[in-house]
Amino acid sequence: MNYVSTRGRAPTLPFSGVLLAGLASDGGLYVPETWPQLTANDFAALEGKSYAEVALAVMRPFVGESVSPKAFEHMVTDVYGKFGHPAVAPLRQTGPNDWLMELFHGPTLAFKDVALQLLGRLFDDVLKRENRRITIVGATSGDTGSAAIEGCRGRDAMDVFILYPHGRVSDVQRRQMTTVADANVHCLAVEGTFDDCQALVKSLFNDVEARAKLNLSAVNSINWARVLAQIVYYVTAAIALGATQTKTLRGMRQRRLAFVVPTGNFGDIYAGYAAHRMGLPVEKLVIATNRNDILTRFFKGGEYRMAGVEPTISPSMDIQISSNFERLLFELEERDGAVISQFMDDLGTRKAFAVKADRLKAAKLLFGAGRADEGETLAVMRAVYAESGMQVDPHSAVGLHVARMMRRSGVLPAEVPVVTLATAHPAKFPDAVEKATGQRPALPARLADLLDRKERFTVLPNDFGAIRAHIEKHARPV
Numbered sequence: 001m002n003y004v005s006t007r008g009r010a011p012t013l014p015f016s017g018v019l020l021a022g023l024a025s026d027g028g029l030y031v032p033e034t035w036p037q038l039t040a041n042d043f044a045a046l047e048g049k050s051y052a053e054v055a056l057a058v059m060r061p062f063v064g065e066s067v068s069p070k071a072f073e074h075m076v077t078d079v080y081g082k083f084g085h086p087a088v089a090p091l092r093q094t095g096p097n098d099w100l101m102e103l104f105h106g107p108t109l110a111f112k113d114v115a116l117q118l119l120g121r122l123f124d125d126v127l128k129r130e131n132r133r134i135t136i137v138g139a140t141s142g143d144t145g146s147a148a149i150e151g152c153r154g155r156d157a158m159d160v161f162i163l164y165p166h167g168r169v170s171d172v173q174r175r176q177m178t179t180v181a182d183a184n185v186h187c188l189a190v191e192g193t194f195d196d197c198q199a200l201v202k203s204l205f206n207d208v209e210a211r212a213k214l215n216l217s218a219v220n221s222i223n224w225a226r227v228l229a230q231i232v233y234y235v236t237a238a239i240a241l242g243a244t245q246t247k248t249l250r251g252m253r254q255r256r257l258a259f260v261v262p263t264g265n266f267g268d269i270y271a272g273y274a275a276h277r278m279g280l281p282v283e284k285l286v287i288a289t290n291r292n293d294i295l296t297r298f299f300k301g302g303e304y305r306m307a308g309v310e311p312t313i314s315p316s317m318d319i320q321i322s323s324n325f326e327r328l329l330f331e332l333e334e335r336d337g338a339v340i341s342q343f344m345d346d347l348g349t350r351k352a353f354a355v356k357a358d359r360l361k362a363a364k365l366l367f368g369a370g371r372a373d374e375g376e377t378l379a380v381m382r383a384v385y386a387e388s389g390m391q392v393d394p395h396s397a398v399g400l401h402v403a404r405m406m407r408r409s410g411v412l413p414a415e416v417p418v419v420t421l422a423t424a425h426p427a428k429f430p431d432a433v434e435k436a437t438g439q440r441p442a443l444p445a446r447l448a449d450l451l452d453r454k455e456r457f458t459v460l461p462n463d464f465g466a467i468r469a470h471i472e473k474h475a476r477p478v
């Protein structure tokens, strides 16, 4: 399996190349050259299988020769055997034909673990075979940093440095990073804001000398391997709810699911699109945004226009633009890289671009979009708690609000099963949950001692020279 860039001017690469490169050299994102197909028989053969077994069947064709079948099987079994729930992504019923898919049973309690746990092992495997070591550097406002650290900890082939704003992340979020004892993990508390941290990381990546010297790499959400790992749970949900083709007395029938996905960078929902392209019967993919609603606005009129970021109680979806959306645009524009390059140039110069009416119409056959403001998010958290005693985190609540709106308006009729993705554990966002429900959510037992574990971090000034020197001193690139 080879991969092509959405902007059409970068070399095609195998899976291992795409994994290490992240972004393509022409600024585009890598997508598979063709979509592997799973037939009705393939889906039928997956019924009753474990998450790891489904994961192997779904991901194998994308990986190709880049990882040996044995090594791949070993890492997938290992990763998904260690989640806090044997189903990995269990479904919880919330209404007559409504389910929440809990994606937060990984080590850091957010759905990013599903992909980043595997990503760390993939990096390790590919790098070891090439006898290389890399340095991973990232900035975090909370969520991604801990998931990246947990994915990379103890892996010989990489050192990981995470910059976060000193004194500006929650206790739980900081401790999820700083209590990891492995020697290849480095938490840098920067005396500045999250934007300062991001700017420092960007400067480092733009520093040609440092970049080469350190073998810099990133694990951000545009990495294809992250998307890949997320395709799996769309398939397991469909199998669990009988949404793959089944024989009945009256012939074949298909029960198509709708998925509602709390969205920021469009990575998670794009994985649902990939599942659909592989042959999974999907009725609708619904984008759910908070007040940062560039995608919801796009689906109204076909114009994609940047706006400032507004802080919300669902901070992991506070984005100005949605990077992975470029991958869907590429498909909508019939894989014409020149059109995508023009769009991205326009976005740079005019802060906007627009697609033609027929493209928007085609997108709307599969996609829906809705948004929730802060009041609506809190209201649905309160309502769910009153109905069933269940606490949901503010990101998942954005999804639940949109799902309920679409039920009410008839966009999602009662007979269509709706699966809303729960992207974080309520205990990850205790303040918002307590505000909505009056109860402070408890950490799961395996993290109950988090607040007592020993912390390890280095405070550094908001100064590029100091950050660079620190990383160069502690990294071990080859």
Ligand SMILES: *Cc1c(COP(=O)(O)O)cnc(C)c1O
Pocket (backbone or CB within 6 Å): 110, 111, 112, 143, 221, 262, 263, 264, 265, 266, 267, 268, 269, 316, 317, 395, 396, 423, 424
């Ligand atoms: C990252 C994140 C999201 C957004 O996911 P995308 O793939 O960027 O759309 C939603 N919820 C939580 C809790 C997250 O951490």
